Amino acid sequence: MTAPSSSESARETATVVRVPLGARSYDIHVGRDLLAQAAALMAPVLSQKRVFIVTDSNVAPLYLAPLTQALTNAGIRADHAIIPAGEASKDFDHLAKLLDAMLAAKCERGTMIVALGGGVIGDLAGFAASVLMRGVDFVQIPTTLLSQVDSSVGGKTGINTAAGKNLVGSFHQPRLVIADTDVLATLPRRELLAGYAEVAKYGLLGDADFWAWLEKNGAAALDGGHAALREAIVTSCNAKAKVVAADEKEGGVRALLNLGHTFGHALEAEMGYGGNLLHGEAVAIGMVLAFELSARLGLCPAADAARVRAHLKAVGLPVDPPRHSTRGAITPAMLIAHMSQDKKMKDGAVNFVLARRIGDAFMSRDVPATALEATLTAALAS
Numbered sequence: 001m002t003a004p005s006s007s008e009s010a011r012e013t014a015t016v017v018r019v020p021l022g023a024r025s026y027d028i029h030v031g032r033d034l035l036a037q038a039a040a041l042m043a044p045v046l047s048q049k050r051v052f053i054v055t056d057s058n059v060a061p062l063y064l065a066p067l068t069q070a071l072t073n074a075g076i077r078a079d080h081a082i083i084p085a086g087e088a089s090k091d092f093d094h095l096a097k098l099l100d101a102m103l104a105a106k107c108e109r110g111t112m113i114v115a116l117g118g119g120v121i122g123d124l125a126g127f128a129a130s131v132l133m134r135g136v137d138f139v140q141i142p143t144t145l146l147s148q149v150d151s152s153v154g155g156k157t158g159i160n161t162a163a164g165k166n167l168v169g170s171f172h173q174p175r176l177v178i179a180d181t182d183v184l185a186t187l188p189r190r191e192l193l194a195g196y197a198e199v200a201k202y203g204l205l206g207d208a209d210f211w212a213w214l215e216k217n218g219a220a221a222l223d224g225g226h227a228a229l230r231e232a233i234v235t236s237c238n239a240k241a242k243v244v245a246a247d248e249k250e251g252g253v254r255a256l257l258n259l260g261h262t263f264g265h266a267l268e269a270e271m272g273y274g275g276n277l278l279h280g281e282a283v284a285i286g287m288v289l290a291f292e293l294s295a296r297l298g299l300c301p302a303a304d305a306a307r308v309r310a311h312l313k314a315v316g317l318p319v320d321p322p323r324h325s326t327r328g329a330i331t332p333a334m335l336i337a338h339m340s341q342d343k344k345m346k347d348g349a350v351n352f353v354l355a356r357r358i359g360d361a362f363m364s365r366d367v368p369a370t371a372l373e374a375t376l377t378a379a380l381a382s
């Protein structure tokens with residue numbers, strides 16, 4: 001895999017999506033060839049001509065040099081740290097090493113932290129920025145589809161601990177998000193699909209027209225149709241920006257973004273975080289289960305659940321839970337046990353996002369255990 005050269009990618013005006021959060025508002029730039037324009041895009045939010053780039057061992061060989069070049073050409077000093085690629089790096093150990101590296105480089109309060117990578121780097125670098133010298137600014141340069149449409153927007157940062165995923169972290173909004181769609185050309189197909197699950201989520205939870213658009217254009221977006229991919233990213237960022245603006249700290253409506261995640265997190269916990277089941281893949285299966293549970297409860301037409309399953313399957317995402325983990329056959333009871341440890345529990349009840357139809361999701365805390373078990377039993381038997 002080689003990174004596309006800037007000459008291959010047509011220069012075009014980026015689309016700007018605003019995340020309106022008062023004094024903490026910021027722009028998401030979506031478009032081609034934006035790494036080359038990083039210095040100009042960052043200029044308004046830099047308080048000194050210094051940045052510290054955090055990236056991972058897969059992204060560094062592809063994009064660290066072009067980004068550093070673009071910045072140094074503009075007189076911006078760019079130090080960096082390269083973290084081993086993978087979810088395992090989102091832990092206390094790598095956080096400590098990263099903070100040490102930032103301090104060893106003599107980062108100052110005005111030094112901008114730049115997260116160049118997928119959600120792992122965004123979450124880790126963002127969390128480091130939120131605690132370095134009691135909080136410094138950071139910029140997100142997301143390089144996976146998942147991070148461009150979800151994790152780079154909204155300010156959730158954090159790491160995993162032995163007790164579970166993302167249990168230690170902070171809300172720390174970036175000053176700017178630069179989503180260069182050209183970098184997605186080097187993303188492995190499986191990772192692109194995992195990101196597509198989060199794109200599809202926005203249609204399913206609140207935008208039936210977008211879902212219908214994805215049914216028509218999603219495959220083209222995934223197959224390199226640049227205009228379609230860009231439209232999917234922009235629509236997703238607009239959706240996320242709207243939800244985050246309404247409920248920054250997830251006191252209410254932001255929880256809808258967890259559509260598919262209660263099931264998905266249980267599957268991820270059961271399968272381990274070593275790449276057997278990617279987060280987006282787990283979310284895809286989880287969204288199908290959420291719609292099938294809603295249909296079983298008589299809340300949503302069965303035809304809508306069938307549409308969800310059919311489209312996600314057609315683009316190549318998994319739609320049924322894996323049958324086995326390293327512990328042996330997966331049972332509904334094992335998944336329900338994971339759900340009961342979910343951090344979104346409130347007063348001992350699991351929070352589900354259910355749907356009335358495609359494009360109309362809602363939160364529910366009173367899902368009958370029998371319906372949940374029957375949905376999981378049917379899915380595990382399929």
Ligand code: NAD
Nearest residue numbers: 058085118119120121143144146147150151156183186187
């Ligand atoms: P990731 O960061 O692990 O990236 C996936 C893989 O793609 C990695 O191997 C990475 O090195 C590689 N990669 C990244 N960009 C590439 C490129 N352009 N070309 C080639 N390879 C590239 O995973 P992810 O799916 O981006 O993010 C998952 C993480 O995001 C999880 O830790 C999850 O908890 C977190 N997340 C956070 C939020 C949030 O709101 N903060 C939301 C959703 C997910």
Ligand code: GLY
Nearest residue numbers: 150154156254257
């Ligand atoms: N990815 C869920 C959220 O940002 O709230």
